[in-house]
Amino acid sequence: MTIFNSINTTASALTAQRLRMDVISSNMANVDTTRGKLVDGEWEPYKRKQVVFQEQEGSFASHLNAARGTSSDAGSGVKVSKIVEDETPFEMVYDPENPDADENGYVSMPNVDPLREMVDLMSASRSYEANVTVLNASKSMLMKTLEIGK
């Protein structure tokens, strides 16, 4: 809770969006990974990962103020509360030549949809840019404040 409140908020958002982009790039890199994890001696394909955003709670003082009705705390940004694995079923592709094909010749492919990942990436990228704009605005406002009386 300092003068850099809004800058800290924006910084947390930049970190969160960057983590989201990292997860998306991990998904894109593993779009064909049939051997993701060893489960019960069997190879399981890569499971698509997703980030879950959560608003960062303020301090105790801010909650107390909110309860007293004198809330003047905007909040402290956003954080990634967890990275979950997508439980949608794997795509079955007919490929008998593949070393990972089962007895019917089907291979389980990761449940990553490249198109969806690209759209997600664009959204994350736009959010990141918007937050950079906010950061610049906050910074210029603070610099202007230092000019009072000069």
Place this chain on the structure above:
Amino acid sequence: MNLFSNTITTLENAINYSNQKQKVIAQNIANVDTPNYKAKTVTFKDSLSSAMNANVTNSKHMSFSASNASTTVVSKSGATYNNSGNSVDMDKEMTDLATNQIYYNALIDRISGKFSSLENVIRGGK
């Protein structure tokens, strides 16, 4: 002897409001992808604070309005949500950001001007 006119007090209040608005806009834009996040906004509560004075019977009791803030942060009412429960309107927030920045700069300019002219008068034009 009151050196500082009402205008300066008004400007101060406006600057505090603009500061608060900036924090809220930053929070809203930071949470544009958070599911079930409701967009926040800043409101004035000067007419409300006079009605809400606690009857303090013990010196250890906290009064209701100790922070002396005349603005509160509330969730925006009547907002539309997207399918993940998020009610942040990105375009509105970005335009609010631009508007607020200009508003804040104007206020700082004005109060700085008032202070300089006050200094000038006190110095007697030397």
Place this chain on the structure above:
Amino acid sequence: MEPLNFSAVSSAFPLTNTATTNKTSVANTQKNFASFLKESINSVNQAQNESDALTDKLARGENVDLSQVMIASQKASITMQATMEIRNKAVEAYQEIMRMSV
């Protein structure tokens, strides 16, 4: 000819300030000026303390707005200047009187 009746006119346009004008004595003016100086010094003290408190909070990274700190420090500085000028005038007036040959 009837004597002119002023009562109607005076009721329509009542005379204000019919009392004698307030004559302030020299002693009264001095007292007012001295109270100005004292008031000034008190307000400087208050303004400087406020500004110091906010600057402390800023330095320690506590919950304060930069604009509040800047405005408080500017107010303290202006109040200080005003008090200095009042002090200068008081000293000048004293010196002027001392210069008078008896």
